[in-house]
Amino acid sequence: MDWTEKYRPTTLSEVRGNNKARDKLEEWAETWDGHRDAVIVHGSPGVGKTSAAHALAGDMGWPVMELNASDSRGADVIERIAGEASKSGTLTGGEAGRRLVILDEADNFHGNADYGGSAEVTRVVKDANQPIVLVANEFYDMSQSLRNSCETIEFRDVSKRSIVPVLRDICRREDVEFEEEALEKIAEDTSGDLRSAVNDLQAVAEEAERLTVEDVVTGQRDTTEGIFDFLDALIKEEDAEGALRASYDVDENPDEMLNWIEDNVPKDYAGGELADAYEFLANADRWLGRVRATQDYSYWRYATDNMTAGVAASRREPKGGWTRYGPPSYWSKLGRTKGTRNTRDAIAERIAEREGTSVATARREILPFLSAMTHHCKNRDLTVRMAAVYELDEKEVSFVTGSGKDTNKVESIVEEAEELRTEETVEHSGSAFFDAGDGAENANDGDEPDATDSSGDDGQETLAAAGSTDDATTAESEPDTDDAEPDDDQSGLSDFM
């Protein structure tokens, strides 16, 4: 049996590491009759949000009605459940007929037409006659009106200090002998995600007599080694069928596997075969979307077929040699830890404010684009302008570009961006980031900024040009050309890409 299920907290007092949030949730429930607001519980995956909601229901004696965004029953069901006036009931505890509605994946309702759009969800939530807990990973993916009409409780990543005792407790109950450091290592590696920590513990404990740090480390190595062998088989060695078979040995779910393939296949494929491979990856992604929407996991096999057999069959030239495959970069980094998520959101908020988009759009559609264009700060000038316009600090530049935060390169970029800002060369509205090219050079030359040449068209051209170059995706070896002088005599942004 899955330990995360077996040891799911049944009462709020067993929910660890988020005492404040837990108390707030309890208070919300106890005072619900007075305020009748719904509550949004948000935070990273695996920190106990859903468990807390269920535990709360248990403590209050409220039966649970659970729905999620991919549920096809839609808003009318919530309406029926939550809108129903309290009927007579012989339930113990709580009010008669009271029940707790748990809306999981509340940040994802826009993906399901059955709910009739977020306005409809907001209306139902507002008018509900029953307490509703909305559970979400991404607070800002919910509409503002929905956010404003609910109370909000944030669940933080669970600290290592709180994770270790949970693991220790499970070990004792499972009769597993352990080294304290092994538990600490697991807690450290799962950075705040208690579910992953419990999963990792189970995986290692099933293999070892006595849990040691060594076991934990080897366990991790085994899974990553598996994926590297698989990438070799897929990209270089096997035919369609062989690639599919090789994937059976990989201990990653299809979503993760897609990330790995997507990031590594351009290191060996090029031109038409790369385009074909991406076509298959796009197909795989669609199937994964269908799985998310329907919870029908039998579609996983179509996703896997596409990303393995499809990608292998796209190969037109034999591949050889050794390639430095690496873990998926930008996309996988997104949202993995609290720290990176905070950084990401801080940047997205500034982009949103400046460009007049929502934070979610900035994060999903603008940030990845900026990231591709300024990959490893190769286009230094563009990176400086980006840092200037969005007022990025070292950590943020490092997040967007993927370059180390303490490198001279990043430090000097931030310095230069500051100079640029003081000279107010980027103080124009609109697409200043894309237009400020001459401004940047002027800044280096110590000239006055030339405000007259910011025409919106440049931005367009630049973006088109950026799209047509494939350097950003084929960057296999990364010679750091950071000592290139900033006053290189480049004229158009496309030259930098």
Ligand SMILES: Nc1ncnc2c1ncn2[C@@H]1O[C@H](COP(=O)(O)OP(=O)(O)OP(=O)(O)O)[C@@H](O)[C@H]1O
């Ligand atoms: N704070 C916690 N205290 C005790 N156990 C926890 C806690 N957080 C997570 N767990 C363990 O992880 C499992 C999954 O937690 P849960 O599903 O509640 O997380 P979640 O935050 O709702 O994640 P998701 O957003 O992915 O649904 C639980 O069954 C439990 O075993």
